[in-house]
Amino acid sequence: MSKRRSDWESRPQARFRKWYKEGFLALDNEIIDHLTRTTELPENIEDRLIAQQEEMTSRQHERTLALERLDQYNMLAWARTRGRKAISRLYVILALALGAMMIFFLLETVALMPRFGDPATPGANIVSERYITKGLEETGATNIVAGMILDYRAFDTLGESTVLFIAASAVLILLRIDRNKDGSPVQELIAAESDDRHYEPRNDRILQGSAMILTPIIFLYGIYIILNGHLSPGGGFSGGAIISAGLILYLDAFGFDKAGRFFTYKTFTWVSFFSLSFYALAKAYSFYCGANNLPSGIPLGTPGAILSGGLIMPLNIAVGMVVACTMYIFYALFRKGGL
Amino acid sequence: MLDWLRFILTTGFLISGLIILLTSVIGLYKFDYVLNRMHAAAMGDTLGILFCLIGLTISAPDIWVALKLLLIIAFLWFASPVSSHLIARLEVTINPHWQQLPPKENAGEEEAP
Numbered sequence: 001m002s003k004r005r006s007d008w009e010s011r012p013q014a015r016f017r018k019w020y021k022e023g024f025l026a027l028d029n030e031i032i033d034h035l036t037r038t039t040e041l042p043e044n045i046e047d048r049l050i051a052q053q054e055e056m057t058s059r060q061h062e063r064t065l066a067l068e069r070l071d072q073y074n075m076l077a078w079a080r081t082r083g084r085k086a087i088s089r090l091y092v093i094l095a096l097a098l099g100a101m102m103i104f105f106l107l108e109t110v111a112l113m114p115r116f117g118d119p120a121t122p123g124a125n126i127v128s129e130r131y132i133t134k135g136l137e138e139t140g141a142t143n144i145v146a147g148m149i150l151d152y153r154a155f156d157t158l159g160e161s162t163v164l165f166i167a168a169s170a171v172l173i174l175l176r177i178d179r180n181k182d183g184s185p186v187q188e189l190i191a192a193e194s195d196d197r198h199y200e201p202r203n204d205r206i207l208q209g210s211a212m213i214l215t216p217i218i219f220l221y222g223i224y225i226i227l228n229g230h231l232s233p234g235g236g237f238s239g240g241a242i243i244s245a246g247l248i249l250y251l252d253a254f255g256f257d258k259a260g261r262f263f264t265y266k267t268f269t270w271v272s273f274f275s276l277s278f279y280a281l282a283k284a285y286s287f288y289c290g291a292n293n294l295p296s297g298i299p300l301g302t303p304g305a306i307l308s309g310g311l312i313m314p315l316n317i318a319v320g321m322v323v324a325c326t327m328y329i330f331y332a333l334f335r336k337g338g339l
Numbered sequence: 340m341l342d343w344l345r346f347i348l349t350t351g352f353l354i355s356g357l358i359i360l361l362t363s364v365i366g367l368y369k370f371d372y373v374l375n376r377m378h379a380a381a382m383g384d385t386l387g388i389l390f391c392l393i394g395l396t397i398s399a400p401d402i403w404v405a406l407k408l409l410l411i412i413a414f415l416w417f418a419s420p421v422s423s424h425l426i427a428r429l430e431v432t433i434n435p436h437w438q439q440l441p442p443k444e445n446a447g448e449e450e451a452p
Binding site for chain 2: 204206207210213214217
């Protein structure tokens with residue numbers, strides 16, 4: 001019999017029930033505790049009242065106080081025991097219902113989606129057909145996505161880069177701590193500098209050693225992704241993010257003093273300014289020529305070669321520089337309020 | 340024959356890597372203390388990913404893909420232990436009682452607050 005019982009208890013269903021009920025065991029104990037206490041408290045007080053008649057008035061006062069407290073306790077008792085139990089049950093049920101609902105809706109959405117490569121979808125219209133058939137010929141980029149975002153829809157990408165630049169400027173306005181007019185640091189800046197990495201390991205040899213090896217490799221990889229953006233997946237945004245990760249690693253390992261030697265506000269300003277203005281001017285020239293049916297004079301090169309794709313590679317470089325500077329300056333501003 | 344050998348090796352490495360990753364995830368959620376949890380997470384980040392990537396390297400269609408995967412293994416084995424070391428050093432720096440056992444109050448709080 002006991003073996004059968006233990007067999008039943010080791011079943012997953014029984015174990016799930018045990019797990020589900022164990023959470024309420026403590027609450028059950030609390031309810032029992034509460035019920036026993038309410039019966040004992042007034043009886044004790046009444047016994048003492050009978051025994052000591054001369055202290056009647058003070059005892060009476062005590063008793064009323066105790067009863068008041070008891071009333072208050074009883075008033076909140078539901079919320080303390082049964083209410084909490086109901087709410088925790090409700091949480092479990094709601095969590096399960098929400099999870100089931102999410103799963104149901106996601107599966108429903110997947111089931112309603114068109115088959116992969118279906119020609120009858122609204123997305124497969126004349127525009128995407130033109131991208132696929134004539135993209136290589138018109139843009140010179142083997143990576144069709146690069147050809148799309150930096151040639152057909154270059155205006156959109158300019159907007160994205162500008163949004164990044166504006167976000168960085170807004171964060172700069174909000175978080176930057178200025179110095180005094182004579183160049184001496186204000187109190188806030190001193191506090192921020194002493195607070196920066198108050199507890200963190202400051203000059204960690206292991207981190208510095210690995211950063212010395214890893215940072216150049218990360219930079220090289222980011223540059224490769226940017227320069228190869230028109231040939232393989234990648235491009236300015238992802239390459240710029242990788243370069244900024246390398247910059248942040250260097251900053252973490254060696255601190256603001258060493259990172260400030262090559263990256264200051266001036267660097268940020270000029271790099272962003274030149275990248276964005278180059279982007280805007282180059283694309284304005286290209287749009288102007290395209291709209292008026294003029295020859296733009298930009299050679300497309302042989303598809304697949306590194307120097308091909310017309311303006312795509314320089315535009316990738318510009319976008320990558322803006323992204324790298326923006327992400328790095330975000331990190332520096334949120335950490336210390338300055339470079 | 341060689342294809343079958345490759346398939347078996349790939350599957351074995353991938354499954355053992357996934358088991359180690361699962362172990363590390365369970366440990367990450369079961370343990371209470373920072374250093375224990377860091378140990379569990381670091382184990383998944385190094386050994387589990389190493390096994391998974393070795394499995395993918397064996398099944399790679401091209402020698403260049405395999406070399407790139409080996410480079411990823413080298414990068415992860417550089418980066419992950421260093422991050423674990425930084426977490427451990429931060430804990431040792433800010434917690435003066437790190438050598439004592441962690442208090443049991445966390446376990447009690449969840450059952451009966």
